[in-house]
Amino acid sequence: MAKRVLMVATVPSMIGQFNIKNIYILLDMGCEVDVAADFTDTSMWPTERIQKLKDELSDLGIESIQLNFSRSPLKINRHIDSYKETLKLIQERQYSFIHTHTPIASAIVRLAAHKTATKVVYTAHGFHFYDGAPLKNWLIFYPVEKWLSKYTDVLITINQEDYRRAKEKFYAKKIVYVPGVGVDIEKFAPRQSGRDRIRAELGLKESDIMLLSVGELNENKNHSSVIRAVAGMELTYVIVGKGEKSGELERLSKEFGVDVRLVGFRTDVADFYDAADVYALPSIREGLNVSLMEAMASGLAVVCGRIRGNTDLIENEGCLFDPVNMDEIRKAIILAIENREELSRSNLQKIKHFDLSTVDNITSEIYRRGTGI
Template identity: 50%
Template sequence: MKKKVLIVCTTASMVGNFNIPNIRLLKRMGYDVEVACNFKDVSSWSLNDSNKLKKLLEALNVKCFQIDFVRSPFKILSNCKAYKELNKIIMQRDYNFIHCHTPIAGALTRLSAKRNGVKVIYTAHGFHFFKGGPLKNWIIYYPIEKWLSSYTDILITINNEDYLLAKDKMNSNQVFKINGAGVDINRFRKKMNYRKGIREKLNISDNQIVLLSVGELNRNKNHKTIIEALGSINNLKLESMKTD
């Protein structure tokens, strides 16, 4: 019988943005790959984006399952419904292992995998609890992740802080770090003609400083901080002009 693996994410965007290389790799290794996520979630992707992903997965001969995951851990009824949907699939499909991502999908998958005796890998794309983070995140998310780590055969982290915490505090059989955050600045070089053209198009003079903040438009990305920082910079400039 051919080897079979399931990739589980809360949203389609997590599949499309992060897991296509994983899927291609697993296919090359001889696995049948299946995907379970909420293709209807439009918090960061449109339905058109999700449909494009489905077509790509179909071209890769990947079977897709719609699971009505929600992002909030407080929507108990919705999460119970999603768990039942997912558990039914895992019970019937005889997977060699499951690779799950994102807090909600990761939690429900590990509960079902434990129940059905399936090996599971969990990639934590940045724990919600971190040094200097909100106390409520430590109170809510840390105990859950610590508990579920006992049901995790391999825990993959993407930054050093999470890796050290997982090695010290979590109970996974194995913990790894794969650098997943940041930008290799050596890949980028200033293209002066392009820079000049963009500045002229946006009516920005050559001596003005431009700051760019990139991230999904939700509370978790904390755009509030960069907006407040920009305000502080402007205020500092005004104060400097007054003293001069």
């Protein structure tokens, strides 16, 4: 009889962007897989993209299960309801193990799984507490994650800082480091056709400098700092993503006289990497950012915050900056523009260590050894 596994995340984009390969690994092992998330949450993906994911899962024989998780830690009644839903689901389907992602869903899952003695693999995509994090993050998230680690059979960390801290302080039965969710180096290999198409769409000449960021338009992604930093520079700043900060970013672009293009959610992100000259990741907090790895695999010069995860990928100090220091951001972008070819070569070499095949092999071993498949 095939073993049944549950894959969980708060929102469906986490499944579609980061866990399809994990699902295929489980299917190849002969497992039956269910996927649970709040499929009504359109904060990251539009309804059409979510339905496409559900159709893709259905074609694989996978059921998409609606659990009413919330991304907000303040919606206590909703968390209680989703805990009851999760517990009922686990009791009814008797999963061999659960692989869970995102902090709130994973807290609920581990509490429910503990009640049923169900094994849990938890991937921490970047703890909310980290070197330099606000005190409130340490007061709220650290004790919760430490306590819940007692109910975690395998804790997967995706950057060296989180791994070291978990090994020293947490109680999970097994703690492992995996180099992120991996990047498909072949998929993101640079192509001239993508560059030509996107630049034509944006009305940019080959000689125009295009700076790119990919990510949700929210406070943590910190795109506003880049807009302030590049004021007066002759370039176009393109941001792929959607979110509540779009109005503020449009206002800032006018205030600082920066040519900013907010292109929203796109399914052709690889072509935007091809079209760009420099990639910027100004986030305040990251685990191990996928878009940064994709940009490196695309042969882009990249600049990013001097924060956890980013420093696992980028060794050139000139390409790192304090995310709230406009002068450092500006200097890093200028350096990257002036040294694009050299940085491109070094990034293409470095990213080979984070290839998807490497991550898949580690994940397969975790499933087999850590969960007894």
